[in-house]
Amino acid sequence: MTILARVARRYLLPLFLLMAIAPSAQGTEVLASWNEGEAKQSIVRFVESVTKEGSADFVPVPERIAVFDNDGTLWGEQPMYFQLLFALDRVKALAPQHPEWNTQEPFASLLKGDVKAALTGGEHAILEIVMAAHSGMTTDEFEQIVRDWFASAKHPKTGKPYTEMIYQPMLELLDYLRANGFKTFIASGGGIEFVRVFSEQVYGIPPEQVIGSSGKMKFELKGDQMVLNKLPEVDFIDDKAGKPVAIQKHIGRRPIAAFGNSDGDLQMLQWTCAGPGRRFCLYVHHTDAEREWAYDRQSSIGRLDKGLDAAADSGWTVVDMKKDWNRVFASEK
Amino acid sequence: MTILARVARRYLLPLFLLMAIAPSAQGTEVLASWNEGEAKQSIVRFVESVTKEGSADFVPVPERIAVFDNDGTLWGEQPMYFQLLFALDRVKALAPQHPEWNTQEPFASLLKGDVKAALTGGEHAILEIVMAAHSGMTTDEFEQIVRDWFASAKHPKTGKPYTEMIYQPMLELLDYLRANGFKTFIASGGGIEFVRVFSEQVYGIPPEQVIGSSGKMKFELKGDQMVLNKLPEVDFIDDKAGKPVAIQKHIGRRPIAAFGNSDGDLQMLQWTCAGPGRRFCLYVHHTDAEREWAYDRQSSIGRLDKGLDAAADSGWTVVDMKKDWNRVFASEK
Structure with missing residues (x-):
């Protein structure tokens, strides 16, 4: 591609696209x-x-x-923070691999469905839940887990x-x-x-x-x-x-x-x-x-x-x- | 400014500028x-x-x-890394405020002009010099110190x-x-x-x-x-x-x-x-x-x-x- 062709593609194309939508954009109020x-x-x-x-x-x-x-x-x-809701869901999904969580707080309360009791441990409890949900995998795997969660999870x-x-x-x-x-x-x-x-x-x-x-x-x-x-x-x-x-x-x-x-x-x-x-x-x-x-x-x-x-x-x-x-x-x- | 005027300024101006230089740019080889x-x-x-x-x-x-x-x-x-040369210069500039450096390595050797002896302490010595040069000021002050150094320092x-x-x-x-x-x-x-x-x-x-x-x-x-x-x-x-x-x-x-x-x-x-x-x-x-x-x-x-x-x-x-x-x-x- 010549430089002129590249320039045209880089600047003219967006210009034409913008001009095509400009009349309606002008009619649309900012904010x-x-x-x-x-x-x-x-x-x-x-x-x-x-x-x-x-x-x-x-x-x-x-x-x-x-x-x-x-x-x-x-x-x-x-x-509560949506990421904490993700972490709660993730802990439930991981529970079968962690039998020790059945007796270990904050996981035990959480798995019994008592979120409030699980979070009585304050920041430390939250950190434990978040760490369990956010580590032990690669960055690529984590991205996929979060992507899958967003595809199905709904706000309570x-x-x-x-x-x-x-x-x-x-x-x-x-x-x-x-x-x-x-x-x-x-x-x-x-x-x-x-x-x-x-x-x-x-x-x-x-x-x-x-x-x-x-x-x-x-x-x-x-x-x-x-x-x-x-x-x-x-x-x-x-x-x-x-x-x-x-x-x-x-x-x-x-x-x-x-x-x-x-x-x-x-x-x-x-x-x-x-x-x-x-x-x-x-x-x-x-x-x-x-x-x-x-x-x-x-x-x-x-x-x-x-x-x-x-x-x-x-x-x-x-x-x-x-x-x-x-x-x-x-x-x- | 209307949206069209903004579009024109954002896309047409760079385009014209580029077209103006395009003949020479076309003549100029990439890389x-x-x-x-x-x-x-x-x-x-x-x-x-x-x-x-x-x-x-x-x-x-x-x-x-x-x-x-x-x-x-x-x-x-x-x-050596140019940033280390900056740190050496900085230690010299700071020396009057640090009389203890006259007897304390790696500073003592450095201030006597013996860079090689100062660096015999290896990574630890380098870290001490770098820390002395890169801390104890605000980020804004550090930026100005580095800017001033670049304005006058010359490669040995x-x-x-x-x-x-x-x-x-x-x-x-x-x-x-x-x-x-x-x-x-x-x-x-x-x-x-x-x-x-x-x-x-x-x-x-x-x-x-x-x-x-x-x-x-x-x-x-x-x-x-x-x-x-x-x-x-x-x-x-x-x-x-x-x-x-x-x-x-x-x-x-x-x-x-x-x-x-x-x-x-x-x-x-x-x-x-x-x-x-x-x-x-x-x-x-x-x-x-x-x-x-x-x-x-x-x-x-x-x-x-x-x-x-x-x-x-x-x-x-x-x-x-x-x-x-x-x-x-x-x-x-």
């Missing part, structure tokens, strides 16, 4: 699932100011980095597949930022390998732009093949003060916009908005018990307490889901 | 610093096969991931700035891959924060596509600001069996092409080329004592011993720098 109001306006004001060439707030494209928490920010997190309250419990307004926000030259990253307290299985298809975020908590891995021979084995050992917890550290490790550049929903995201927002120049920090506040869930300062999952105070002190945007979103889940038309 | 021969041909064959739509070897754009070692693969690494043999000791044929290879839809990453045994300071300007590789060895960091208050402090503790060594692990952590997808020059890159090449479908692995063999350096099986820096055997066994491409490159450094015309 359509966001009601008019301060939350939506603050997003648009920020994006317009950092993309306007010649403006004092202008930010070059390579520095337009936006980071998003996942649980409770891009998709639901009640009645809504009955929807988990990948349909993503927030339509946040999808539109991701699109809007990318259309304006932003590179969008996930910085999740959840497992990096778990989120990567669906992030590209569901959010348009490729695996290399996903940051999360991780277990250790080992490169070793399995049979006659070199594999990456997942070990039952924590490598990094991407939560609270770990988030700025993980963002620096993975991106190496301070984001200019950050989006979260809980106190676990507070340090990520602080780090982002403490940088020089124009910055944007946003909290999603779960206020809609009817269409989703309503929780904040007292919740054990996704607690938003210090974060609400910090947002008020710092002038960050707080999204009131009930008031600011005219549609919640992407699966609802 | 111009590579002599005709098996090395160059094997690269072109691979790229053409994975980018040809409808071919059995076709790979979709998001999966076109290529990883490059840095020291000895993209730039020089003799008489060539007298060139270090950023001019990059290999022109490898720059052309990076460009060629990117022009064919590849995303290019660095996976360096060197420090991730060190390489990121120059990777975007010198290689066109943004910080989020740099993987490397790292020290631990802590998010904390310094004065009235939240900062990321660099701690004197190793977080991860991105070498040998660590490279596939770090690649999985950062990219989450197995590369389809890998480029290295030493036994430290062997596992990265094994992991890459053991994947399904068409793959490409390449070793740069330092064979040119006149224009660069000649070393392989016996060298303490950049030893290429097991790797040479594996390349022969596996049919990987081995670049003979003397024979395959008509130009070595980007700074030579």
